[in-house]
Amino acid sequence: MSGLNLDQLVREAHERNDYDPLIQLxxxxxxxxxxxxxxxxxxxxxxxANQDCIGNPTLPAIHGGVIAGFMEHAAMLHLLMFMGIxxxxxxxxxxxxxxxxxxxxxxYAQCQVWRQGRRVANVAITAWQTNQTEPIATARAHFxxxxx
Amino acid sequence: xxxxxxxxxxxxxxxxxxxxxxxxxxxxxxxxLGLTLRLPYSPQIVGNPETGVIHGGAITTLMDTTCGISTxxxxxxxxxxxxxxxxxxxxxxxEPHKDVFGFAECYRVxxxxxxxxxxxxxxxxxxxxxxxxxxxMRMGRGALGDKQxxxxxxxxxx
Numbered sequence: 001m002s003g004l005n006l007d008q009l010v011r012e013a014h015e016r017n018d019y020d021p022l023i024q025l026x027x028x029x030x031x032x033x034x035x036x037x038x039x040x041x042x043x044x045x046x047x048x049a050n051q052d053c054i055g056n057p058t059l060p061a062i063h064g065g066v067i068a069g070f071m072e073h074a075a076m077l078h079l080l081m082f083m084g085i086x087x088x089x090x091x092x093x094x095x096x097x098x099x100x101x102x103x104x105x106x107x108y109a110q111c112q113v114w115r116q117g118r119r120v121a122n123v124a125i126t127a128w129q130t131n132q133t134e135p136i137a138t139a140r141a142h143f144x145x146x147x148x
Numbered sequence: 149x150x151x152x153x154x155x156x157x158x159x160x161x162x163x164x165x166x167x168x169x170x171x172x173x174x175x176x177x178x179x180x181l182g183l184t185l186r187l188p189y190s191p192q193i194v195g196n197p198e199t200g201v202i203h204g205g206a207i208t209t210l211m212d213t214t215c216g217i218s219t220x221x222x223x224x225x226x227x228x229x230x231x232x233x234x235x236x237x238x239x240x241x242x243e244p245h246k247d248v249f250g251f252a253e254c255y256r257v258x259x260x261x262x263x264x265x266x267x268x269x270x271x272x273x274x275x276x277x278x279x280x281x282x283x284x285m286r287m288g289r290g291a292l293g294d295k296q297x298x299x300x301x302x303x304x305x306x
Binding site for chain 2: 004025026027028029030031032051052053054055056057058062063064065066068069070072073088090091092093094095096097098101
C-alpha cells in the first residue's frame with residue numbers, strides 16, 4: 001500500500017464527517033472496533049463493548065492492554081486529524097495509569113495535545129465509561145512526527 | 149514451587165484471558181526468575197499498513213499480560229493483581245512478519261504492591277524492541293470473591 005495519501009483521506013473524512021475509511025486503514029483499529037465521533041471542533045473516540053476484548057473474566061473487565069491500545073490509537077488519530085501530520089506518527093513511549101476497572105461496556109477517549117514540536121508531540125489521553133469526570137484510565141504518549 | 153507448576157499456572161492464567169486467546173499469545177517459558185510469553189505475528193495486529201509493523205497496542209497488551217502473569221513466579225498462591233500503571237519505552241519498531249516475545253520479572257514484592265519490569269524482543273533479548281515497567285496491586289487472596297477462577301488457576305483440572 002505504497003503512496004498512501006493520508007492527507008487526502010483526512011480531508012475527505014472531515015468533509016464527509018465519516019471517519020470510517022481512516023479507521024479501516026489500520027488492521028489493529030479494525031480488530032478492536034474503534035470508532036470516531038465528531039463533537040463540534042473536538043473528537044471523541046469510542047471502543048464498543050466486545051467479548052473479544054475481555055481480559056478479566058470474573059468482573060468481566062476489558063483487558064488493560066486493549067484500553068491502552070485504544071488510547072494509543074486515539075492519540076495517533078487525533079494527531080492525524082488535527083495537527084496536520086501527513087503520515088502515521090511513530091510511538092516513542094507510552095505511560096498509562098489505571099484508575100478504575102474497565103467494565104464490559106462502551107469506552108470513550110479524548111485527547112489533548114500539550115505540545116507539538118517539529119519532531120515530537122506530547123499527547124494526554126483520558127478514557128471513561130459512564131462519566132467523563134470519572135476516568136477509568138489516563139495516559140500520556142510521545143510520538144515522533146517528523147518523518148514518515 | 150517447581151518450575152513445572154509455575155508454567156502450568158501461567159498457562160491456566162493466560163487461557164482465562166479471552167483477548168489473549170484472540171491474539172494467540174502463548175507461554176514460552178516460566179521459572180521462579182520470570183515469565184516469557186510469545187505473541188505471534190498476524191496481519192490483524194498491524195498498525196502501519198505500509199510497513200506491516202505491529203501496532204504498539206498489541207505490544208502493550210503482550211507486556212501488560214506478561215508483567216501481570218509474572219506474579220505467579222513469586223506468589224505461592226494465585227492472587228488477582230490489577231495493573232496500577234504501566235510504562236513502555238520503544239527502542240525500535242518490531243520487524244514485520246516476526247513473532248514478538250515478552251519477558252517480565254517481579255523485582256519487588258510488598259504486601260500491597262508488586263513491582264515488575266521486562267522487555268519485548270524478537271530475535272535477540274539483548275536487542276529489545278521495548279522496555280517496560282509496571283506496578284500491580286495485591287487485592288489479597290479471594291478478595292475479588294472469584295474462588296472458581298482462583299481454584300482453576302491454582303489447581304487446574306487436577
